[in-house]
Each structure stands twice: as structure tokens, then as C-alpha cells.
Amino acid sequence: xxxxxxxxxxxxxxxxxxxxxxxxxxxxxxxxVSVYNRTTSKMESFIADCRANEPSAERVVxxxxxxxxxxxxxxxxxxxxxxxxxxxxxxxxxxxxxxIDSLLPLIDTGDIIIDGGNSxxxxxIRREKELTAKGYEFxxxxxxxxxxxxxxxxxxxxxxxKKAWKSLKPIWEAIAAKVDAKTGKPFEDYAPGKPITEGxxxxxxxxxxxxxxxxxxxxxxxxYIDMQLICEAYNLMKRLLxxxxxxxxxxxxxxxxxxxxxxxxxxxTDILQQRDPVNKRKFLVDVVLDTAGQKGTGKxxxxxxxxxxxxxxxIAEAVFARFLSAIKDERVAASKKLKGPKNVKPVRGxxxxxxAIHDALYSSKICAYAQGFQLMAEAAKEHSWKLDFxxxxxxxxxxxxxxxxxxxxxxxxxxxxxxxxxxxLDPYFKKELHRCQENWRKVVSxxxxxxxxxxxxxxxxxxxxxxxxxxxxxxxxxAQRDYFxxxxxxxxxQPRGKFFHVDWPEPDRPQLKA
Ligand code: 2AM
Numbered sequence: 001x002x003x004x005x006x007x008x009x010x011x012x013x014x015x016x017x018x019x020x021x022x023x024x025x026x027x028x029x030x031x032x033v034s035v036y037n038r039t040t041s042k043m044e045s046f047i048a049d050c051r052a053n054e055p056s057a058e059r060v061v062x063x064x065x066x067x068x069x070x071x072x073x074x075x076x077x078x079x080x081x082x083x084x085x086x087x088x089x090x091x092x093x094x095x096x097x098x099x100i101d102s103l104l105p106l107i108d109t110g111d112i113i114i115d116g117g118n119s120x121x122x123x124x125i126r127r128e129k130e131l132t133a134k135g136y137e138f139x140x141x142x143x144x145x146x147x148x149x150x151x152x153x154x155x156x157x158x159x160x161x162k163k164a165w166k167s168l169k170p171i172w173e174a175i176a177a178k179v180d181a182k183t184g185k186p187f188e189d190y191a192p193g194k195p196i197t198e199g200x201x202x203x204x205x206x207x208x209x210x211x212x213x214x215x216x217x218x219x220x221x222x223x224y225i226d227m228q229l230i231c232e233a234y235n236l237m238k239r240l241l242x243x244x245x246x247x248x249x250x251x252x253x254x255x256x257x258x259x260x261x262x263x264x265x266x267x268x269t270d271i272l273q274q275r276d277p278v279n280k281r282k283f284l285v286d287v288v289l290d291t292a293g294q295k296g297t298g299k300x301x302x303x304x305x306x307x308x309x310x311x312x313x314x315i316a317e318a319v320f321a322r323f324l325s326a327i328k329d330e331r332v333a334a335s336k337k338l339k340g341p342k343n344v345k346p347v348r349g350x351x352x353x354x355x356a357i358h359d360a361l362y363s364s365k366i367c368a369y370a371q372g373f374q375l376m377a378e379a380a381k382e383h384s385w386k387l388d389f390x391x392x393x394x395x396x397x398x399x400x401x402x403x404x405x406x407x408x409x410x411x412x413x414x415x416x417x418x419x420x421x422x423x424x425l426d427p428y429f430k431k432e433l434h435r436c437q438e439n440w441r442k443v444v445s446x447x448x449x450x451x452x453x454x455x456x457x458x459x460x461x462x463x464x465x466x467x468x469x470x471x472x473x474x475x476x477x478x479a480q481r482d483y484f485x486x487x488x489x490x491x492x493x494q495p496r497g498k499f500f501h502v503d504w505p506e507p508d509r510p511q512l513k514a
Contacts, residue, residue, distance in 0.1 A: 007074040008034040008061060010171060012082060013099055014117070015046050018143065019082030021150035022116065022175070027056035028195040029174040034061050036069040038083075055193030070106040076137075077111040078168060079103065085115070087123040088300070100127065109135030112164050116143045120300060121159075121210030121217060125383075128160060128209040137164035140209065142216020144400035145177065152190040153177030155400035156203035157219070157392075159212025165205040176201040177399025184408040186398035202395040207385040214304075214379055215392055218372045221301025221315045223264075223401050224294075225368040228318035228456040230268050233361045236443065237354065239452045240347045245272040245283040251354055259362055259432075262404030292322040301375065308378040311466070312371040314364065317459040340451030347446060359439035364460035366433060369410060370423035371463065390414035424467065433464065479504075 008031075012023050015037040023033050023046075037043040043062045050057040063069035073079065087094040096115055103113065113136060115124065124140030131138040142157030143150060156176045158165060178187045178199030187196045206212040230252075237243040237251065249272035256265045276282040298319040305312035324331070347353055373389055380387040393410035396402055413426035423429055444461050447454040466472065481487035488499035 006072070008032040008072050009074060010034070010078045010080065011036065011069055011073040012080045013037065013069075013103075014082035014084075015042050016082065016084075017147050018116075018150045019080075020046055021147055022080065022082065022143070022154075023060055024050070024054055024056065024192070025151055025153070025175045025195070026171060027054070027059040028193055029171075029197075030059070031171060031174070032059045032061065034063055034069050034072045036063050036066055040064045053192075066102060067106050070103065075108065075111065076167060077107055078114060078171070079107070079111065080114045080116050082116050085117040085119040085123065088120045090122045090126040092123065094123070096123070097127070100131070104134070104136075107136065110137065112137040112139060112167055114139045114141055114158075114168060115213075116141050118142075118216070118220075118295070118297060119213050121214040124159065124213045125210040132161065137161060137167070139164050139168060140213045141168075141172070142206075142212050142219065144216060144219055144402075146401060149177065149399045149401075152188075153186075153196060153202070153399050155219075155395050155398060155403070157206050157212040157216045157395065158203065159206050159209055159214070161208065162205065169205075172203045173201040176203040176395075177403075178202070179398040184394075184397045184405070184411070186403060200394070202398040202400070204388075204391045204395050206392065207380075207387055208383075210383065211380075211385045211387065214383075214385075215376060215387070217297050217300050217304070218376050218379075219396065219400060219402060220297035221312070221318075221375075222368060222372040224298035224301075224318040224322070225315050225371075225456055226262075226264050226365065226402055228321050229361050229364050229368070229460075230264055231321075232447075232454045232457050233357050234268070234272075236357050236447060236452060236454070240446060240450060241350050241353060245285050249273040255358055255361075259406065260358065260365075260404075262406065263401060264404075289328070290325055291328045292325045294319070294322050298322070301372075304379065305371075305375050308375065308382060310371070310375045310378050311463060312375050313463055314368045314456055314459045315371055315375075317455040321455050341449060344450050347450075353443075353446075356439035356443045359436035360443035360457050363433050363436035363440045363464070364457050365406065366424060366429050367460035367463050368456075369406075370429075373410070373423055388414075388418070389420075390418065422467065424464065437464070 010026060010031055011034040012019055013036045015035060023035055026033050035043060047060065047062040050060050061072065063072060081096060081099055083095045083099050085094055085096045096117060096119060100113060113131065119140055128138045139158050139160035143154050145154035153176055156172050158168065158172060178196045178201055179185060181200050187199050190196050206215050234248060237248050249269050252265055252269040252272065256269060271285055274284040276284045276287050302312065302316040302319050305315065376387055390411050393407045393414060397407045409428055410423065413423060413428065414420060420426055424433060440461055444454060444458050478489045482489050482501055483504040486501055488501045490496060490498060491500055
């Protein structure tokens with residue numbers, strides 16, 4: 001249907017920072033955008049701000065009434081929601097549902113509602129079902145990259161019907177981050193009114209209903225562990241080598257030129273050289289309190305791993321590390337009572353240890369991504385989604401917080417073998433793990449000897465060692481279960497699926513359990 005001259009290409013509800021920035025991004029790309037916010041004054045100040053500062057302000061139109069907002073959008077309407085989501089269980093209803101409910105009497109069948117918030121995939125599955133049953137289209141799209149990403153190019157992970165995606169695709173491809181087709185490196189030379197239009201967009205149709213929000217959630221889980229690994233590397237340099245932040249910044253800067261080249265390493269380089277604005281003799285990082293917050297997506301990822309039976313232990317460790325950081329007062333009290341190791345020899349060989357920490361970080365990162373991708377594979381089975389992991393790694397290359405050179409290698413791995421059982425088995429990653437493991441073990445051993453906590457490095461190593469073990473001590477565990485609870489066991493010399501039980505501690509009369 002042709003739109004009238006006065007109608008907007010798209011509408012957006014929810015003018016907090018992410019919403020505002022997505023609006024400006026779309027306007028910079030030539031789209032006219034109608035905007036609405038529950039609290040009208042926020043819409044008005046946004047519009048005033050646009051007029052004062054934004055080259056594309058003329059393409060942004062604010063509405064105080066929802067019905068006028070809806071009327072202003074060309075059909076089939078595309079209405080993006082960036083409102084606060086809190087629903088976790090399918091039956092939970094939150095502000096996203098309230099907003100959808102208020103829209104339904106005003107929109108037409110065939111219109112598309114796009115939830116660009118950090119909604120839980122369970123809620124997205126439910127909403128998609130409810131809305132498509134009524135004849136509307138619904139897309140749940142992950143939007144990653146923080147405020148700057150939303151403004152100049154996020155990584156976008158839409159889930160929903162192919163038909164709905166076809167309508168949204170031009171806008172999503174326009175506003176998404178772009179990477180160089182050959183190198184996979186993100187283009188970042190943007191400015192207001194000067195969007196990037198060349199390159200490969202960091203968006204793809206992830207799959208049906210909740211697939212996009214699920215992948216976005218796992219992205220966040222990976223982000224948790226990526227950040228924790230960097231923090232452990234920093235802590236080891238600080239505690240074992242006594243390095244100061246500006247010296248460490250130089251190390252991270254070097255690392256950013258090699259295998260670890262990534263956004264998170266880059267910002268760490270910046271953070272570590274920043275002086276405290278209050279007291280310039282200090283580094284800012286040294287006066288930031290060591291308690292980390294979280295919004296819940298790492299917890300959701302870990303909860304999903306538990307539900308699906310996937311050993312994403314390092315991702316969970318990263319969440320627990322934040323919990324541990326949060327009990328600051330308890331830690332301060334405990335630090336006066338619980339003593340660490342005594343008389344440990346100081347570490348020698350600074351250069352070699354820094355190199356070893358680099359390798360420990362790289363190999364742990366491989367394990368963390370292996371866990372995240374295994375989790376997505378299991379969720380895909382559970383929900384009958386056909387996820388293309390090569391494409392997913394591709395859209396993580398730009399825009400999002402975990403963007404990294406490393407992701408090109410993951411794309412390569414899944415392009416070569418779309419059915420790869422675990423990233424660690426890809427020839428490149430296998431080689432890297434084999435190359436790094438001696439250093440990785442050295443670092444974890446040193447950390448243990450010196451009493452420096454490295455939950456992410458250590459759990460990743462335990463994952464690697466566990467995954468490559470043909471035999472684990474679960475034989476004893478299952479025997480214990482059979483001993484106290486008659487839970488039965490399978491035998492190594494019998495076909496799988498045959499279960500046995502004995503009368504412990506007198507196992508002379510083995511019985512085949514029916
Ligand atoms: P507000 O400015 O009126 O608070 C992020 O919090 C965004 O979600 C804001 O734009 C906020 O609108 C919106 N939001 C939060 N709860 C909402 C609700 N129950 N209905 C509509 N919008 C809501």
C-alpha cells in the first residue's frame with residue numbers, strides 16, 4: 001500500500017535512551033519516524049532536543065496521543081516498542097503487554113509490532129502466538145550495542161515470521177552496524193547525519209518467535225564471561241606482578257592488535273589509563289568500588305543452561321562472580337578472618353607471565369563461546385528453531401558489545417561445518433587450545449597457589465578437561481546414587497539403555513531392572 005506524503009515509515013514507542021537513539025538512527029537513514037511515549041513531557045523534550053541538535057530532526061514527529069501516533073504511520077504499520085520489559089515466565093505480563101494491549105484497538109490486522117527491548121524469549125514466544133492468532137505480525141528483536149550501538153549501528157537479532165521479517169528487513173539492514181565484507185571489521189566512522197551505508201549489515205532473520213531474543217540473551221551471557229575473563233587477567237597482572245593500571249593498559253592495547261582484538265579489550269585499554277577526575281594522581285579504576293550490578297540476562301542464560309542440561313559453567317561462573325562482588329561488606333569482614341596462602345615465592349618472569357595470561361584468556365574465551373553456542377544449539381532443538389550459527393557469529397562481528405575479530409573464526413568454523421558439535425572441535429580452535437593450554441594451566445596453577453580467584457579461567461579449563469575426558473568419575477557418582485536410592489546404573493560391558501541395580505553393600509546378586 002502506498003503511503004500518503006504525510007505518513008511516517010515507522011513508529012516507535014518508548015523514548016528512553018535506547019528508543020531515542022534507534023529513532024535518530026532510522027531518521028539518519030532517511031526514514032520518517034513517528035514517536036510516542038507514555039510520559040508526554042519526555043517525548044516533547046526529545047523532539048526539542050532533536051530540533052536543536054540533530055541533522056535529521058525533520059524526519060522525527062512526536063505525538064501526545066496514541067491514536068494520532070498510530071494514524072500517522074503508513075500501512076502495514078511497523079511499530080517498534082522500546083518499553084521496559086520484566087516478564088520472565090510465559091504467563092507474566094508487563095509493560096510490553098500493556099503497551100500492546102493499548103495498541104490493539106487502534107491498529108489493523110497485518111500491522112507489525114516489533115519488540116526491540118530486552119524481553120525474555122518465553123514472553124516473546126507467548127506474544128507472537130497471541131498476536132499472530134489475531135492476525136497481527138510480531139517480531140521480537142534483540143538489539144545489542146548499548147546506547148552508541150542503537151544510535152549508529154547495533155547488532156540486530158530479529159525473531160518472527162518470514163513475512164514480518166520481509167517488511168522490517170530494509171529498515172533493520174539500514175540501521176544495523178556494518179562490517180567490511182572481506183575482513184569482517186566493523187566500519188565505525190559515523191556521525192550524526194552521516195550514517196554508514198556500505199558493508200555487510202549485522203542483522204539476519206534468526207528464526208521464528210523467541211529465537212531472536214534467545215540469541216540476544218546468550219549474547220549477553222557470553223558478554224558476562226568475556227568481561228569476567230578480562231577482569232581476571234587484570235587482577236592477575238595487578239596481584240601477581242604488581243602492575244599499575246596505565247602499564248596494564250599498554251598490555252591490553254598490544255593484545256587488541258592481535259587475536260584478542262575486540263571492543264571489550266579496547267574499552268579496557270581506555271578505562272585503565274583514565275585518571276580520577278576528583279584526584280588526578282589516582283587512576284579512576286582504582287576508586288571504582290568493586291561491586292558489579294546486573295540486569296538479569298546472564299542469570300537467564302545460566303538458568304536456561306540448567307533447564308536444558310548444557311554445561312555452560314563458565315557463563316554461570318561469571319554471573320556468580322558478580323554476586324560475590326556484590327557482597328562487599330561480607331568480603332571485607334571475611335578478609336580480616338580468612339587467611340590466604342603463606343610464604344609463596346614471588347612470581348618471576350613478567351613478560352612470560354603476561355604472555356601466559358594472554359593465552360589463558362584466549363583459550364578460556366574459546367570455551368566460553370563453545371558453551372554459548374552449544375546452549376543455542378540445544379535451545380534450537382527444544383523449540384524447533386533452525387539456527388544458522390555461521391550467520392549468528394557474523395552478525396556479532398559489528399555493533400554489539402562482544403564484537404571481536406575472533407568472531408570471524410567462529411563464522412568460518414560453522415561455514416565449514418554447520419553441524420559442528422562443539423566449537424572446540426573445529427580445527428582452528430582445537431589447534432589454538434592445544435597451543436595455549438600449557439600457559440593456561442600455568443596461569444590457573446599460579447592463581448591457585450597465590451590465592452587469586454580466577455573462577456572464569458578455572459571453570460573454562462575444567463570445562464575443557466571435562467569435555468575431552470572419555471571417562472569421568474560419574475561411575476562412582478552413579479554407584480552412590482544406586483547405593484542410597486536404587487537409581488540403577490548402566491554397565492560399561494553392556495549396551496546403553498540397560499539398567500542394573502545391586503543390593504549394596506552386597507553386590508553378589510546383580511539384578512536386571514525391568
Ligand atoms: P515513561 O517515560 O513514561 O516512563 C523505558 O523505561 C521506557 O519504557 C520509557 O519510555 C517508559 O515510559 C516506558 N514504560 C515503562 N513502563 C511503561 C508502561 N507501563 N507503559 C508504557 N510505557 C512504559
